[in-house]
Amino acid sequence: MESTKVQVMESSFVAPSEAAQATGLWLSPLDLALANRGHTPxxxxxxxxxxxxxxxxxxEGMAKALAAFYPLAGRLGVNGDGRAQISCNGEGVLFVxxxxxxxxxxxxxxKPSPELRxxxxxxxxxxxxxxAVQVTFLKCGGVVLGVASHHAVADGPSMFHFMVTWSAFTRGGDGTGVELPCHDRxxxxxxSPPVVHPGALSVLCPRVTFSETPERPAATKVFTISRDQVVALRRLCGGASAFSSVSALVWRCTIVARRLPPNAEARLSFPANVRRRVTSLVPDCYFGNALVWLGTAAPVRDITSEALASVAxxxxxxxxxxxxELVRSAIDYFELAGMDSRPLRGSMPETEIRITSWLGMPAYAADFGSGNPLVMSRAESVRGGFVYLIDDGPKDQRGAGAVRVVMCMEAANMKDARPAAPFLRGLCWLSSPPVGGGPNPSISHY
Incomplete structure (x- = not known):
């Protein structure tokens, strides 16, 4: 693929169909914690x-949706105290x-890649x-819709909410049945004053220092776990959720791939959606970042030797x-930590892995009038140690329930990730089990 194969025909800005009162929208500590992530492609x-x-x-459909999701049409700025905020000025969304x-x-x-982005x-x-969005018409009659949204303004659930609303208005709807967003951040x-409960510190994920090491470049690989394999994996993990079961296997395989010393402490961290777990704090339609970063850590020898159900x-x-209380402690923790304005670059330490899940979200529900998307994915993933779990297709398609694992880690530890290799064997086996079956190495060897 070459970027020259794409020809830009038009570039403009789309403003909300109804002008909102110009105001500055305050950002919560959970928003500021993700400000250095930049745009999610x-x-x-x-x-x-x-x-x-x-x-x-x-x-036109976007303009109507932006009337409700007006922060997306604004610009990031700062208030009089120097704190980051959203200037809700209605300047519009870049539309290419x-x-x-x-x-x-x-x-x-x-498969995410810099070229795809x-x-x-x-x-x-x-x-x-x-x-910013881009509608690209393909030679076959299909369309690729690309979206870049700033993480300081909205998390995954918020953006999927917007996409569903935008597509509904584009289909000609009047907004009936569309849940309006809550903007009370x-x-x-x-x-006041912030208080971090001591018991929360064992679960909350501390800030991690990223490092840029040109001699250790990162690489991305995609594994697909079928619905039947997910069911079997969950059974092996004692009935744990798909997220916990897949994450347990990914964590173990990554530790083996990195050849970590048995005494090293390995940590897995992940964002948990406050909307789903603590409904008393924010409604399901809350627009912003409602994610708390949780984690669990243990010696390498424990993660590689105990039953996978224990890891899950x-x-x-x-x-x-x-x-x-844990959520409130997390909010207070990030308020005290302040915003790190430096762009996030590089990879995580090899003892760390961060798993973000979009499982169960309406990622495939953006129907603009000619059907749901066949594929929804990140366009790029360049930070070593980051893993994304995505539903591998719409719920109504054949094979629904499969999980796509997008893994970015050190290229040196990824290059031999094939079924015969001694590491990442469990993931590869689930993606392409040998003809006639055979023992699952993630169970019999790890």
Whole structure:
């Protein structure tokens, strides 16, 4: 693939259909904790581009959605105290229309790469720009929709909420049945004075120092675990959730791949959605970042020797401890820590792994009028130690329930990740089990 195969036809800004009162929207400590992540790039592949052929109608649908999701049309700035905020000025969302001489069969949108991002996601020059989208018409009649949204403004659930709303208005709906977002970010304000409960520190994930090491570049690999394999894995893990079960296997395989010393302490961290676990704090329609970073740590020898169900139990146990007090402690912790404005670059230490799950979210629900997307994925993943779990297709398609594991780690530890290799063997076995079966090495050897 080459970026020259994409030709930009149009570039403009889409403003909300109804002007909101210009104001500064305060950012919560959970927003500030993710400000250095920059823009999250994702891509959607649609088999038919018919719904996008009337670009004016797609823009009109976006303008109506932005009337409700007005922070996305603003710009990042600072208030009088120097604290980051959203300037809700209605300047609009960058909207790019492009054409590409490739067909959908020529593309593998399930594997993130810098080239994929360059081709299908708008380049955001101004860091204050919150949202940018690109509609790229393919030679086969399909469409790739690329989206770049700033993480300081919205998390995954918030952006999926916007995408569903935008697509509903584009289909010609009047908004009936669409749940409006809640913009009251003071619901996640720190206490005065901030108080971090001592018991929360064993579960909350501390800030991790990233390092840029050109001699240890990162590489990305994608593994797909089928629905039947997920069911078997959950059974092996004592009925744990798909997230806990898959994460347990990924954690173990990563430790083996990195050849960590038995005495080293390994840590797994992950964002937990406050909306799902502590409904008394924020409603399900809360727009912003409502994620608390949890973690669990143990000696390498324990993670590689104990039953996989026990490893999954460590993860489930951390989730079970998430209550209102823990969330409040997390908010206070990040308020005290302040915002790290330095762009996040490099990789995590080899003892760390961070798993973000989009499982069960409406990632495939953005139907603009000609069907749900065939593929939804991150466009790029370049930070070593980061793993993403994504549903491998819409719920109504054949094979629904499969999990796509997007893993980014040190290239030196990834390059031999194949079924015959001594590491990442468990993931490879689940992705491509040997003909006729055979023992699952993640069970019999790890």
């Amino acid at each position: 994702v891509v959607y592949l649609y088999r038919s581009g018919a719904a996008f052929s009337d670009v004016a109608r797609v823009k 229309v492009a054409r590409c001489d490739l067909k959908s069969d020529d593309l593998d949108l399930t 360059r081709m299908f996601v708008p380049r955001v020059e101004a860091l204050s720009l919150i949202l 003071t619901l996640l304000r720190a206490r 139990g460590r993860i489930s146990g951390a989730i079970a401890r998430m209550d209102a």
